[in-house]
Amino acid sequence: MIYFALAKGRLAEESAKLLGRCGVDVSVLSQDTRKLVLKSADGAFGFFLVKPSDVPIYVESGVADLGIVGKDTLLEENRELYELLDLGFGQCRMCLAGYPERKDVLTSPNLRVATKYVNTARRLFEGRGEEAEIIPLHGSIELAPVTGLSDVIFDVVQTGSTLKANGLVVLEEVFTHITARLVANKVSLKLNKEILPLVEKIGENL
Amino acid sequence: MIYRKLPAGVQDVLPRECRILTDIKERLQKKFTVSGYRPVLSAALEYYDTYSKIRNAVPQEHLFKLSDTDGNLIVLRPDMTLSISRIAATKLGETRTRLCYFADKWDLKSAGGITSREIYQAGVECLGEEGAFSDAQAIAFAIECLKETGLKDFVVDIGHVGYFKGVTRACGLDEDRAEELRGYINAKDSLNAERLLSGSGAKKSAAAVVGALPSLFGGAEVLGRAYALTEDELARSAVLHLKEVNELLCRMGYETYICFDLGTVKKLSYYSGVIFSGLVKELGAPVMSGGRYDNLADDFGKHIPAVGFAMGLKRILVALERQGSLPAEEDVPVIVCGEGSEELGYREFLGRTARGERVRLSDLTGEEGAKRERAAGHAVIYVTGEEK
Numbered sequence: 001m002i003y004f005a006l007a008k009g010r011l012a013e014e015s016a017k018l019l020g021r022c023g024v025d026v027s028v029l030s031q032d033t034r035k036l037v038l039k040s041a042d043g044a045f046g047f048f049l050v051k052p053s054d055v056p057i058y059v060e061s062g063v064a065d066l067g068i069v070g071k072d073t074l075l076e077e078n079r080e081l082y083e084l085l086d087l088g089f090g091q092c093r094m095c096l097a098g099y100p101e102r103k104d105v106l107t108s109p110n111l112r113v114a115t116k117y118v119n120t121a122r123r124l125f126e127g128r129g130e131e132a133e134i135i136p137l138h139g140s141i142e143l144a145p146v147t148g149l150s151d152v153i154f155d156v157v158q159t160g161s162t163l164k165a166n167g168l169v170v171l172e173e174v175f176t177h178i179t180a181r182l183v184a185n186k187v188s189l190k191l192n193k194e195i196l197p198l199v200e201k202i203g204e205n206l
Numbered sequence: 207m208i209y210r211k212l213p214a215g216v217q218d219v220l221p222r223e224c225r226i227l228t229d230i231k232e233r234l235q236k237k238f239t240v241s242g243y244r245p246v247l248s249a250a251l252e253y254y255d256t257y258s259k260i261r262n263a264v265p266q267e268h269l270f271k272l273s274d275t276d277g278n279l280i281v282l283r284p285d286m287t288l289s290i291s292r293i294a295a296t297k298l299g300e301t302r303t304r305l306c307y308f309a310d311k312w313d314l315k316s317a318g319g320i321t322s323r324e325i326y327q328a329g330v331e332c333l334g335e336e337g338a339f340s341d342a343q344a345i346a347f348a349i350e351c352l353k354e355t356g357l358k359d360f361v362v363d364i365g366h367v368g369y370f371k372g373v374t375r376a377c378g379l380d381e382d383r384a385e386e387l388r389g390y391i392n393a394k395d396s397l398n399a400e401r402l403l404s405g406s407g408a409k410k411s412a413a414a415v416v417g418a419l420p421s422l423f424g425g426a427e428v429l430g431r432a433y434a435l436t437e438d439e440l441a442r443s444a445v446l447h448l449k450e451v452n453e454l455l456c457r458m459g460y461e462t463y464i465c466f467d468l469g470t471v472k473k474l475s476y477y478s479g480v481i482f483s484g485l486v487k488e489l490g491a492p493v494m495s496g497g498r499y500d501n502l503a504d505d506f507g508k509h510i511p512a513v514g515f516a517m518g519l520k521r522i523l524v525a526l527e528r529q530g531s532l533p534a535e536e537d538v539p540v541i542v543c544g545e546g547s548e549e550l551g552y553r554e555f556l557g558r559t560a561r562g563e564r565v566r567l568s569d570l571t572g573e574e575g576a577k578r579e580r581a582a583g584h585a586v587i588y589v590t591g592e593e594k
Contacts, residue, residue: 062490080491082394082420184394190363190423190465191487 002045002194005064007052007073011180014089015068022201044194056081056183065188065195071178072156076117082189084199085182088206091158094120094175097168098145098152114144115154124154124174142166215316215323219520222535227326227523229533230355231308234328234517237354241347243306243330248289250310254279256292260505261475264288270312270323282312287476287499287514290331295506302334322520329496329516336511338447341480341498342454344513348494349463352484355522356531357493360486362463363423365470366448367477367497369432372441373415377408387416388471394420415441423467426452432468444468444479451480476502480513488528493521538564540579544590545572551589 006015006029016029025040029047038047048064055069056077067081070090074083094117114135115121125132135150144150146166156178157163157170182202189195212218219227238245254271255278257264270282283289286309294301308328316323328351332344345362352360370391374384383406390399396417403413415435422428422435429452433445448466455464472481477497484494496515503510526532541558543551548571555567565587568579576586 060490062488080393083397084394086397185490187485187487187490187492189394190467191361191485 001043002066002192002198003048003064004045005048005050005055005058005067005069007055007067007069007180008049009052011052011068011070011090012049014087014180018068018087018089018202018205021205022198024198053077059183059185062185062187065185065192066198067183068180069183070156071175071181072117072120074181074183075120075175078119080186082184082186083181084184084189085203085206087180087182087202090178090180092156092178093170093173094154094178095157095170096152096154096172096174097142097157097163097170099167100169111152112150113152113154114141114150116141117154121154142168213323217322217324223523225535226526226532227519230519230522231328233354234351235308237351238306238328238330241304243304246290246293246305246307248283248286248293248307248309250283251280252283252289254281257281257284257288260288268313268315270314283309284311284313286311286327286329286516287331287502290333290514291499291502291510291512292506294331294333294510294512295503295508298333301503301508301510304330304332306330326519327516328519329514331512331514333510333512335513336500338450338454341447341513342451342458344496344515345451345455345464345480345482346458346460348482348484348496348515348517349460351517352494352522355517356526357486357522358529358531360463360484360493361465362482362484362494363465363467363470363492364448364451364480364482365467366444366480367471368444368447368479369436369441369468370419370471372438372444373412373419373436375440376412376436376438377403377406377416378412379406379408391416391419391469392471394469396420419469422469423465425465428466428468447479472497478502482515484517486525486529489521489525491521493518493525536564537584538566539585539587540566540568541587541589542568542576542579543571544588547589547591550591554587554589 006012016026020026024045025042028038028040036048039045048058050058052069052073053076055067056074056079058064059067059081060079068087072094111130111132112135113121113132114137116137118134118136121132121134135144137144141153141155142162144153145168152171160170163169182199184195184199254269257269258266264284269284272280274280286307290305290307306329311325311327313323313325330347332340345364349362370388374387379387383402387399387402390402400413400417403416418435422432429445429449433442436442452464455461470481476499478500479498481497483492485492494515494517498513500511503512541551541555551567555565558565568575570578576588579586
């Protein structure tokens, strides 16, 4: 029995498709249900559909053996787990964005940065020896510079259309290769003999 | 109101849990004693400088710090091996000795999930010892200790820091880059490891070995694979050493308990040779962790090669519970004295406890007392001088 923690939302569908190609019975994932623990008909797999930022803790603790989650979340959560495969989908970039005419604010002290990636942003600016005031938000990040809550935002950018609609531009691409990753619990990978063959199969079916 | 609560990351151990924890401790204590380990207790408070002035320091964000009355910074013991190494180098005349301990250590940073800020450990350190047989003995003893706790289906995962050091030095990385690489390898993140290596201009052949590190785990057959992969002398001698340890452990009868992982590179940098951890399926984190640290005591002024390990007793308890191996709570019978027969009941109590029986002497007396004890679900031993 292998338990998966899958990130709800844009990655879940792609994840299900990929696992389907690897012979995992994922029909249960397409059911419209409010159940939180889903089990495949053959009883070989269990799935937890959780908020993306919760995938790492489920895998780190061993509640889930494997997980599929974006690299952005892995960077932010920084948990003890194995990152086994780059699944390629969910491609995006992590960028600093703001108004083009205020580009010079990047170098001014106490830059105000709105983000939902609080830890990643803190590490980023610490690593550069720059001081920044991190403003934690949970959604509609682009609103922050528009309303003057922050100077810039640090967020994932997929197409850039939300930025454009609000008159913002990418000021700096910080991480360019953000994609979905297959992660594993450190103990499960070694003790659950079914996991490694499945991981290899997933690698072949990308 | 807030003063009734505990700070984040620490827990009280309540009687039922504590009873089992104490049982495990007593069993391990006996095991340690009969196997020739001498107990030691280190001070819970130490100078901050003890840890900031040595090479293998615990990072300061993990240290619980307090200010002493003279303004010196002191810390709550962050690691038992460091303390024992300090004691051995500075206070023991005979440094070839085997020591054991039961103690808490504190980690300011870890909280939430399966980590706690107060970690109760049982461990042993074999000081002044070198060689494959010493390593094999430490691993074998770790297996015996885990068996003693009642854990089932565990394995001990064995690696060697020399292999990682060997294959990365061949890449010519500076210290920061090597540390970054260690993080990636430890996360089995071969993608970022490859990116880092190609960006730092490492030789292709050397980079290929590092790329293979995350997959170098499994049974003893990985040792052959690992040896063939590299020509670095340090890396190869690490593999040869592991082969020797493996052979010894097999001859000692532990073949089914061990596996290998050459891609494990622990955070604590004092490890210098064999490293190992105890894993159970039911828990996502190791229940036991150890290794060889030949150069640690150098920082305390003496060269004492050593190997040791520690078990996280509360993690073991969680694993036992998940394996369904916790003993049921047993009722302790209660002695109730008849009215005016208190001394008889007390003598009965002394006699039984002297024989090692578990029994409690009730504060209640007479038929009424016996009734109340029975109503609370206890087996009652009624002691009275009166003729029935």
